[in-house]
Amino acid sequence: MKSEHIPKATIGRLAVYIQVLENLIRDGIEVISSEKLAQACSVNSSQIRKDLAYFGEFGVRGVGYYVQELITSIRESLGINRVWNCALIGVGNLGMALLRHHDFERRGFFIKAAFDCDPDKIGKELEGMEIVCPTHLKDQASELGIELGIITTPPDRAQRAANHLVDAGIKGIVNFAPARINVPPHIPVEYVDFFDHLYSVAFQVTLGNS
Amino acid sequence: MKSEHIPKATIGRLAVYIQVLENLIRDGIEVISSEKLAQACSVNSSQIRKDLAYFGEFGVRGVGYYVQELITSIRESLGINRVWNCALIGVGNLGMALLRHHDFERRGFFIKAAFDCDPDKIGKELEGMEIVCPTHLKDQASELGIELGIITTPPDRAQRAANHLVDAGIKGIVNFAPARINVPPHIPVEYVDFFDHLYSVAFQVTLGNS
DNA sequence: CTAACCTTGTGAATTTTATAACAAGTTAAA
DNA sequence: TTTAACTTGTTATAAAATTCACAAGGTTAG
Ligand SMILES: NC(=O)c1ccc[n+]([C@@H]2O[C@H](COP(=O)([O-])OP(=O)(O)OC[C@H]3O[C@@H](n4cnc5c(N)ncnc54)[C@H](O)[C@@H]3O)[C@@H](O)[C@H]2O)c1
Ligand SMILES: NC(=O)c1ccc[n+]([C@@H]2O[C@H](COP(=O)([O-])OP(=O)(O)OC[C@H]3O[C@@H](n4cnc5c(N)ncnc54)[C@H](O)[C@@H]3O)[C@@H](O)[C@H]2O)c1
Numbered sequence: 001m002k003s004e005h006i007p008k009a010t011i012g013r014l015a016v017y018i019q020v021l022e023n024l025i026r027d028g029i030e031v032i033s034s035e036k037l038a039q040a041c042s043v044n045s046s047q048i049r050k051d052l053a054y055f056g057e058f059g060v061r062g063v064g065y066y067v068q069e070l071i072t073s074i075r076e077s078l079g080i081n082r083v084w085n086c087a088l089i090g091v092g093n094l095g096m097a098l099l100r101h102h103d104f105e106r107r108g109f110f111i112k113a114a115f116d117c118d119p120d121k122i123g124k125e126l127e128g129m130e131i132v133c134p135t136h137l138k139d140q141a142s143e144l145g146i147e148l149g150i151i152t153t154p155p156d157r158a159q160r161a162a163n164h165l166v167d168a169g170i171k172g173i174v175n176f177a178p179a180r181i182n183v184p185p186h187i188p189v190e191y192v193d194f195f196d197h198l199y200s201v202a203f204q205v206t207l208g209n210s
Numbered sequence: 211m212k213s214e215h216i217p218k219a220t221i222g223r224l225a226v227y228i229q230v231l232e233n234l235i236r237d238g239i240e241v242i243s244s245e246k247l248a249q250a251c252s253v254n255s256s257q258i259r260k261d262l263a264y265f266g267e268f269g270v271r272g273v274g275y276y277v278q279e280l281i282t283s284i285r286e287s288l289g290i291n292r293v294w295n296c297a298l299i300g301v302g303n304l305g306m307a308l309l310r311h312h313d314f315e316r317r318g319f320f321i322k323a324a325f326d327c328d329p330d331k332i333g334k335e336l337e338g339m340e341i342v343c344p345t346h347l348k349d350q351a352s353e354l355g356i357e358l359g360i361i362t363t364p365p366d367r368a369q370r371a372a373n374h375l376v377d378a379g380i381k382g383i384v385n386f387a388p389a390r391i392n393v394p395p396h397i398p399v400e401y402v403d404f405f406d407h408l409y410s411v412a413f414q415v416t417l418g419n420s
Numbered sequence: 421c422t423a424a425c426c427t428t429g430t431g432a433a434t435t436t437t438a439t440a441a442c443a444a445g446t447t448a449a450a
Numbered sequence: 451t452t453t454a455a456c457t458t459g460t461t462a463t464a465a466a467a468t469t470c471a472c473a474a475g476g477t478t479a480g
Contacts, residue, residue, distance in 0.1 A: 062446030079416030188414035201382035204398035206289030
């Protein structure tokens with residue numbers, strides 16, 4: 001079908017499909033039907049076929065989808081079948097956990113530089129990377145080919161961090177701080193809000209009890 | 211209005227409203243209109259009024275919403291105006307970052323127990339808590355009044371961790387591991403997937419460039 | 421007190437998203 | 451080769467969420 005506008009919910013589900021498909025590979029499963037995949041992802045099978053149809057035709061009628069091929073197709077569709085260089089701002093508890101988490105690299109997201117404004121941290125080395133003052137962000141970004149920014153500062157510093165990133169010509173931002181940030185409209189921002197999810201389970205549990 | 215079924219998206223937005231409203235408090239703003247709040251949250255003002263209408267009438271016509279009151283009302287609506295005791299399974303990079311993050315407590319989510327199956331970690335103390343073997347989960351859960359579980363194990367251990375939690379009578383789960391888990395249908399599960407958000411920005415950046 | 425002005429809450433209209441249904445393509449067995 | 455059993459891609463249908471539009475309620479200034 002190859003369509004124009006793709007629902008945000010579709011992107012979220014594609015991420016789930018990849019997750020489940022990768023686990024199927026581990027289990028040695030090579031082909032899967034939309035119905036089976038749907039069960040594993042807790043969605044409707046039409047939903048899966050519709051989501052994939054936005055990007056092309058990846059299945060074989062009467063057979064299903066070849067798992068490895070489908071993973072590749074989805075990754076191409078999302079634009080993640082390549083390396084993305086990232087900068088991280090805010091090397092605290094969470095920032096360090098992310099830096100130490102090598103799954104990001106395995107999936108093509110390389111954190112190439114880490115920034116913090118704390119004088120005690122600047123100059124220290126972590127995971128083979130020197131922690132640098134955010135004022136150097138602009139230089140390093142172009143030098144290292146950094147396109148994405150990850151914000152892990154306290155919430156009241158998130159806007160400042162965002163400003164640094166924008167100034168450095170970054171193309172997209174993932175913000176872990178619980179604060180909205182203002183950036184030019186052509187720069188996409190994704191918010192990772194742990195509390196959103198905690199609130200959501202708490203709400204569902206409360207509903208169930210009432 | 212007080213309605214029956216509440217869209218999941220509404221819950222997510224309520225979390226955003228709280229986030230923004232709390233920052234308004236910090237700035238000393240006491241009253242806000244749905245239009246202003248909408249701008250701060252990047253949503254439509256009708257959306258806000260509609261979201262709130264699911265739970266009651268919290269505003270004053272001609273005036274707007276009293277910020278502190280609205281926070282309280284939303285918290286009551288979500289069932290988070292009370293303490294929720296949590297157990298964390300998997301004390302690795304991410305688990306430790308969460309344990310050290312005291313914002314959870316400030317918002318009523320207390321991590322009362324931490325579990326790990328690594329013999330090197332069991333018995334160690336962290337943030338005033340002893341790391342315990344997951345086999346003790348059941349005892350501790352009832353003893354400490356734990357209702358929610360947080361999974362931060364590797365993905366191939368997530369199901370096992372979930373089984374422990376379910377067996378311990380936990381009422382809801384937040385899963386940070388990139389793997390779907392199967393639990394009885396009355397137990398809500400929320401997935402926090404960092405890659406989902408990375409994929410999403412990458413996709414949006416790619417779109418913008420094409 | 422009146423008039424001009426705001427802002428909420430909500431039914432109706434619109435848009436978007438999800439599900440169902442099925443024609444078309446594929447396989448395998450008889 | 452034919453038939454029966456599958457499964458996709460896509461159109462049609464249904465459901466859900468968002469936005470619009472405005473009456474109803476409230477405030478402020480003169
Ligand atoms: N740690 C968690 O588990 C967790 C969970 C949910 C949300 N968060 C959010 O993630 C963010 C980071 O949390 P954390 O626990 O790592 O906090 P933290 O205080 O440990 O780390 C914050 C780091 O940011 C640095 N920083 C401050 N201002 C900066 C600036 N302008 N430029 C660059 N660096 C700056 C600080 O020096 C510090 O090293 C916070 O916004 C927090 O609310 C954290
Ligand atoms: N660290 C990050 O920044 C990050 C980012 C995104 C996602 N994640 C996900 O979060 C999870 C944890 O990541 P991490 O970096 O902390 O990994 P980690 O390897 O540092 O920690 C995992 C911990 O879980 C423990 N564990 C393993 N099996 C267990 C079991 N059955 N019961 C109890 N404990 C068990 C291990 O002993 C270890 O301490 C992983 O699934 C990872 O994919 C982490």
